[in-house]
Amino acid sequence: IINNTFETETDGGKLSLFITSTDTIYIKASKTNFVTTVLLINPTSTASNTTTQNNNNGTGGSGSGQTHNKIDVNKAVEFLSSNKNTNGSFGSSDLYTDWVAIALSTQNNDNVAKLKIKEYLLSNPDLVIGLNEVGSLARRSMALMSLGISPYDGTKTNYIQKIVDSFDGNQFGDNNLYNDDIFALLTLLKSGYQTTEPMIIKDIKYILSKQNPNGSWDGVDLTAAAIQALGQAKNVEGVDEALTKSLEYLQTSLNNEGGFGNVESTAWAIQAIDSSTDSASNWLKNNLNPHDYLYKKQSASGSVTTLPKEENNLDSKIWSTAYSIPAGLDKNWNEILTSFSKPLSPATTTTTNTEQNTGGTTNTTTSTANANIPTGTTPTTASTIQNKETAISISTLNSPVVKENPNPQIPKNVVTPIIVRNIKPTTSSQTIQKLTSGQSPINKNDVIDSLPLDTPTKRTAKKVLAISGGSALLVAGYLGLRLLRNVV
Incomplete structure (x- = not known):
């Protein structure tokens, strides 16, 4: 019996509690033929991933004396590191590798898994292009930039140029998609492109035109991505208003567990909120915030996932855990990615x-x-x-x-x-050099006669010599023009 309000039976005498109050908790345990015991628990916030909060932003809950928790990032990193492939990649596809690269970029440079994944990406592995080509190019660019590798020439592939080449005058990539435009914008604005450039302005307007009346871009995750991308373009007309509406949409989407329905959406929402002037720690529903939600989804192995055990394969664990690490550190993509100038x-x-x-x-x-x-x-x-x-x-x-x-x-x-082409060296070249050097021969007519030229040419050369007053330079110029007949 807990605080006289909650009674439960345990299996083997063990009971797990998720404590959301700083008040003293009374637990009375009893068993037939055993002495009843009473346990007093005084919750504290001494753990590094635990905080106590006393404010409320109106999204639900009292917020009074609330103890909050964050995922254990070190355990999450250990989980990823323990599932690294021998070549430095992760999972069965480079889709997972790219997101793990972004997650591990937040760690110290001596992290072995970080060094290996950087080495792997520098080898320029083939990017498997699915239905969303620009989205794949942008994701790989983000992975490279998070590790300080230029998406222009850090590898053999110029990913930024490929993204730019997909612009059709109005938007990037597939005209039936706009998530590729969101990630293209995010990547290009971190790669030296400016919000004053026509191509960027048109893409921003295209993204804004796809925002729903409720402020979303078809769901929490894509809305969170758009917030982070547009957050770099607040000077463009209409962006501030769109950001305000999108954050209002996220507030109304916060569920009773303090999250946004699943680990992936919650992680991106945390990054989006933190990229604004607010903090995800302030967003409460039933005294729980998004960090509390992720904390509850972290397993003993360190992975953070929503799916039940029978549906939770290794790829999905790697993917959702990679999303959760930056969120657990309150780092959004704009903070993680290294900025590059147009080379x-x-x-x-x-x-x-x-x-x-x-x-x-x-x-x-x-x-x-x-x-x-x-x-x-x-x-x-x-x-x-x-x-x-x-x-x-x-x-x-x-x-x-x-x-x-x-x-x-x-x-x-x-x-x-x-x-x-086709100029054969002859002794005449020596004679030409003598004529152009200013050293006049004793008898210039004799010099002309010694040249291997046909008679009409020699006759004309002698006339030039006579008309020019004996100028060897003009004769040399005439012979040079004749010589260059073979120039193509």
């Missing part, structure tokens, strides 16, 4: 200027300028190849290697390289 790779723009110095020799100069090129573009480089046989300087531009961009934009001011 700007230097590109080399090459212009070639050919000038002649006072000595008549040809100088080729290459100037370089930096330009902003989308991530994944390998910087272009310029090199000058000197054809020693013909003394002709040729500037070439190496083709850029572009990742995941089938239609790279070539800068307009890049000079198209000249390719010289």
